[in-house]
C-alpha cells in the first residue's frame with residue numbers, strides 16, 4: 001500500500017509544483033496520472049521516490065515514511081521503487097542483460113557491484129526477466145542497437161530486477177509507435193497483476209488511461225482533482241481535469 | 252525584391268572585405284618583417300636539399316642501428332607508461348571535475364583550474380624545471396611527459412564524462428546503487444570507447460613529443476639524436492629521424508585502427 005497525504009512541493013524559484021496532494025494506491029493495480037502539461041505529473045512521480053524533496057506531507061510505503069528519510073535509509077527504500085523513463089536511460093554500449101543486472105546493484109556489496117561481479121542466480125534471474133518481457137533472444141545484444149520498444153522493455157526488466165513493490169513510469173510510451181505502445185502498456189499491466197505491483201504511469205493519452213488503468217488520478221495546477229476508477233471518468237470529469245487552471249480552482 | 256538585392260550586395264561586400272584581408276595578411280609581413288614568401292618557399296626547398304644530401308644514412312650509420320632501436324624502444328616504453336599512468340590519474344580527477352559525476356562543486360572548480368594551469372605550462376618549462384630537480388635520467392623524461400599529459404587528458408575526460416546524459420545516471424541512482432557502483436557499471440562502460448580513443452591519441456602524440464623532451468632531458472632517442480647531431484654524425488642523425496618517422500606512422504596507423512574497432 002502506498003499512501004500519500006498533504007504532499008506539498010514548492011520549487012526553489014517559488015513555483016508551486018504540488019499543493020496538498022493525497023491519495024492511496026493498492027498493490028496489483030495500474031494507476032494512471034493524467035492532466036494538462038505543466039499540471040505537476042512529473043513533479044508528483046519524482047516526489048514519490050524522492051528524486052525531488054517535497055517540503056510537507058507524508059509518503060507512506062508499507063509502514064515506512066519516506067518523505068523525511070535520511071540518505072542512507074532512502075537508498076534502502078528506493079530499491080523497492082523501480083522507475084522507467086521516456087527515453088529509456090539505458091547504458092547503450094552494454095548488453096541488454098548487463099542493463100537488466102543493474103537493477104540488483106542496490107542490494108550488492110559496494111565492491112561486487114562496482115566490479116560487476118554478479119552471482120549465477122542474479123544472471124539467471126535477469127535472463128528470466130528478459131524472457132518475461134519477450135527479449136530472451138536479445139540478451140547479449142547491445143542495448144543501443146535495439147528498437148525503442150525493445151529498449152523500453154529492457155528498462156522494465158531492469159526495474160523488475162530490483163524486485164520492487166512500486167514501478168513509476170514517466171510518459172513511458174511518449175517516444176514509441178502505436179504497436180510498441182500497446183506491447184509496453186500490456187506488459188506493465190500484466191506485471192502489476194502477476195507480481196502484485198503498484199504501477200503508476202504518467203500519461204497524456206486519456207484513451208490509454210481508460211484502457212489500461214484500474215485507477216485514475218487527475219492532476220490540475222498541482223492539485224488532485226480526480227481520484228476514481230476509469231468508469232467514473234465522464235466527459236464532465238475530463239473537462240474538469242483539463243480545465244484551464246483558474247476554472248479548476250473554482251470548480 | 253529589394254531585400255534580395257540587399258542580401259547580394261552585402262554578400263559582395265563581405266567577399267571583397269575577405270579578399271582585402273587576405274591580401275593584407277600576405278603583404279603586411281613582407282613589408283613589416285621583410286619576409287619574402289617567395290624567398291621563404293625557395294629557402295625551405297633548399298633546406299630539404301641540404302637535409303637530403305647530408306642526412307642520408309650511410310653504411311657507417313647502419314652500425315648505429317642497434318643503439319638507435321634500443322633508445323627508440325626505451326622512449327616508446329616511457330611514453331606509453333607516462334601516458335597510461337597520467338590517464339588513470341586524469342580519470343580520477345575528471346570524475347571529480349565533471350558536472351555529471353562530481354559531488355562537490357568546489358572540487359569541480361578546483362579540478363578545472365588545475366587542468367587549465369597544467370595545460371598552459373609549456374613542456375619546455377616542465378622539462379627544464381625537472382632537469383634541474385632530477386638531473387638527466389629516464390625518470391625526468393617520464394615525469395615531464397606525465398605532467399604534460401595530465402592537463403590535456405583531464406580536460407578531455409571531463410568533457411567526455413559530461414556527455415553522459417543526467418537521466419542515465421539518475422536511472423541507476425533510483426535502483427539504490429551507490430556512487431562507485433554507478434561509476435563502475437554505468438558511467439565508465441558508457442564512455443569507455445571515447446576515453447580509450449583519447450588515451451591512444453595521447454600516446455601517439457607523446458611518442459612524438461618524447462623525442463623533443465628527450466633532447467632537453469638527455470634521455471632516449473632525443474638524446475642520441477642530439478648527440479649525433481652535435482658531433483656532426485649527420486647520417487646517423489638522419490637514421491634516427493627515419494626511425495622516428497617509421498615508428499610514429501606505424502603507431503598512428505595502429506591507433507587509428509584500434510579507435511575504429513572501439514567505436515563500433
Ligand SMILES: Nc1ncnc2c1ncn2[C@@H]1O[C@H](COP(=O)(O)OP(=O)(O)O)[C@@H](O)[C@H]1O
Nearest residue numbers: 011013015017036037038039040041042043044
Ligand atoms: N525544476 C523546476 N523549477 C521550477 N519549476 C519547475 C521545475 N520543474 C517543473 N516546474 C514547474 O512545475 C510545474 C509542474 O511541472 P511538471 O511536474 O513537469 O508538469 P507535468 O509533468 O504535468 O507536465 C510546471 O509549472 C513547471 O513549470
Ligand SMILES: [Mg+2]
Nearest residue numbers: 041042043202
Ligand atoms: Mg511531465
